[in-house]
Amino acid sequence: DTGVSQNPRHKITKRGQNVTFRCDPISEHNRLYWYRQTLGQGPEFLTYFQNEAQLEKSRLLSDRFSAERPKGSFSTLEIQRTEQGDSAMYLCASSLDRNYEQYFGPGTRLTVT
């Protein structure tokens, strides 16, 4: 399968714990995006990388969130001190370049109890 993959698919954690998600984009795609989707809403932009550089962050990305893309390959999204409001589907997407469509992974569903 050469699509975007995300791990884990589901994560249940207790409030206050740290969690980390991984995204493997389509190879050769140099742009990688993170979005968050809550119930009844469309995906909302969080941040994006061009190769290994994180070039933009949304105001939704509080200080408890950090993302990395070492060597411009896979990316990780970490949430520290999780809160119940962080419960959502976290989606990763990649695109070949700026004028190309974004292809999404299956998402990681986070539940904070």
Place this chain on the structure above:
Amino acid sequence: DQQVKQNSPSLSVQEGRISILNCDYTNSMFDYFLWYKKYPAEGPTFLISISSIKDKNEDGRFTVFLNKSAKHLSLHIVPSQPGDSAVYFCAARDSGAGSYQLTFGKGTKLSVIP
């Protein structure tokens, strides 16, 4: 403030008939529009797109129409099939924004009845 609006949360259509999904936007800087389809427990799947320099784009059973003056676009599916039942998201992009991030509507759940 919702910059991309899909005002119909759901739509039911008989198999073989036309499905029309609508989308309105408010940001005049949006210059590229996309439709994604999403099944439960899966990520959105790209369906079709249209640039603001065009008013129509067709791909098989799917056609997207863009009315720039009205800031309105629609997705037509003809003929509708039961496998088309999913949530459809309209998304827009401001190519001058640098990130080329997508702004999504809330989605319309399409049910195609056999």
